Amino acid sequence: MSKRIIKKIAVLGSGVMGSRIACHFAGIGVQVILLDIVPTEAKESTNKLLRNKLVNDSLQAAIKSNPSPVYTKDAVKRIATGNFDDDLKEIGTCDWIIEVVVERLDIKRALYEKVEGFRKAGTLVTSNTSGIPIHLLSEGRSEDFKKNFCGTHFFNPPRYLRLLEIIPTPDTDPSVVDFLMNYGDLYLGKTTVLAKDTPAFIANRIGVYGMMAIFGLIEKLGLSIDEVEALTGPVIGRPKSATFRTADVVGIDTLVKVAKGVYDSCPNDEQRNVFQIPAWLNKVVENNWLGDKTGQGFFKKVKGNSGEKEIFTLDLKTLEYQPRQKAKFASLEAAKPIEDLRQRLKMLVSSQDKAGEFYRHFHYGLFSYISNRIPEISDEVYRIDDAMKAGFGWEIGAFESWDTLGVEKTVQAMKAAGYPVATWVDEMLAAGNKTFYKVENGNTLSYDPASRSYKSIPGSKDFIILENYKDKTVWKNGSTNIYDIGDGVLGVQWNTKMNSIGGDVLAGISKAIEMAEKNYKGVVIANEGANFSAGANVGxxxxxxxxxxxxxxxxxxxxxxNTMMRCRYSSVPVVVAPHGLALGGACEMSLHSDKVCAAAETYTGLVELGVGLIPGGGGTKEFVLRASDEMHEDEPETITLKNRFLTIATAKVATSAFEAYNLGIYRKGLDEVVVNQNRRVLEAKKSVIEFYDSGYSMPAQRKDIRVLGRSALGALYSGIHGMWRANYATEHDVTVAKKLAYVMCGGDLSEQTLVSEQYLLDLEREAFLSLCGEKKTLERIQSVLKGGKPVRN
Structure with missing residues (x-):
């Protein structure tokens, strides 16, 4: 078939999922038409605004939601709205039609019949259903419709949850599946997982099993909700929402519906009884305590004695809300200092307190369950892990966890505790294969039960996982590793708390550049923690x-x-590949690189003002340099500098990598946004090679930076005073902002002057040092170290 190009899509259904799917497509540059029903009260009206009220209200609710469903506000301009009665003909101009209407087979089928009247041949049609078998949806449709139809199950919110399950029917053309797998990965930034048309597909089948199994363990071990939340959150590599908070966000009724669906539809599931709804959970649903959507669920916000809102927790025995109780487990306290998740997991599962007992029961049950889901829901182990990491936010997958705990040793313990494993696992071990994954030449291989051998994961050559290059380590210190990632390129990775940048990290970056200048083409700076870096080591x-x-x-x-300047002024290219948080010093690293290959979900900014400091690693200098280059004759010279000043003074953080262009952090035409963050390291490596092959030469340090001196300084001081008078700034904010203004204007110079980078770096460093002597700055830093947020003083 001819190559597909997606220029325009139609989203049918503007509810929570439909409107946000529309926003995500618009965010990557696709034109979208979002359609829904005409409200009952407007059926007879000719007023288009009334007839489109439902879809327009839904879209506005999505746009106003937090976090934002789009990378930049301008993306919304790509979405047109309409209704099924007046505008369904517009789908004839679309390349892909995504149905996201109510979960009823009769309603979906009726809509598809109308779609066939306007859809052009060859157009993709997919459904986001999670509760109806995909093959039932296309019954009665034309051959062309069936051939181009399958399930595309997005997770909510689509921009942030990276899983996209692709569920073909027996009639789906294999080329359609291949296209969607590739498009989801490359353009939508998704972990695309091929799923079978089984109840709840992959992620919800395993995820809901896990939650229901935990509900059972609560009764078995006598645990409270607060205790379970402490046990099942970040400490084991799961999201902060852990178990019960996740249920509140998703909707407790939705959780119950999926669990009942599995129970009713999977009579041969060996752990079917786990999906039975406990009496207390039925009571919660009867009370309409469905979570965030009804204002209370397992948690409820109440007014405390001080008048401020507090979060209370549901007591499952009395079904009354009580103040939250801090969980007390010796093993959790002992695990806190262990940074490495895999080491922490081993320690927790082997603990002899009640927490350890919980972890053993939970993991043994989970391992037993996933082993028996192959080949029912997936033929491959890696698809199950990918689905859980991308859909439920697990840092490591279930089979990866099993590897971590030791497959053979754990199987023996599981059998002794009454948790059987699938036959294929016993066969795998008997053949001498002791793990589900192994690494060869930087490539991850996954055990394939069907062929009883290890196979390369499809598409994995498009990703570089730095951890896979441990055997290619060429240098390391206490925090940092330098790897040879092939083709003459070095990769630098570090592992510290919040990936903060301290002396070891700076030494590692400098060493990598030094080594590359002698024997390599260049350096990629990246890491694989939850965040690239929260900035310099403020501790x-x-x-x-x-x-x-x-x-x-x-x-x-x-x-x-000096290290940041080495990134800028070396004889080899240095490319930074950030993701997640890239704040303060991490932002400065990006500012000084030859190129940035940032994940779309990168939140970057110079945030030092929040802790009473100014950017001291070259960030202030770099903003002055860029302001100097941006100044032009037909605007007042202070405008560009003022905008740069305000970005730092208000500690603005880009809410996506695309927004970082608007803040002047990333450079249009040079820095690159990689929508799928798994691809950013490979793209960074390609950029290093491109720089090198095109004859890279070290740039010259700048000595022609125009600073405005006293004239601009007065204007900035006046603005700072105005912010203080309007109560937007505290007295200490004023002190810090004035220091920043002084540096950005080049000091108290009588006239415009051309200065060097080093001149500005010296001013920057002096201001930073003087602020470190301020009592209120130290109070702010201390509050960040203790509670994660700076005090407003």
């Missing part, structure tokens, strides 16, 4: 400042500045 700054070790502090700031 170290606080320690030096509180002990008045100003010489040490001066040395540390110089080291940071």
């Amino acid at each position: 170290m700054i606080f320690m030096f400042a509180i002990e008045q070790e100003y010489d040490e502090l001066d040395f540390a700031i110089r080291a940071f500045q």
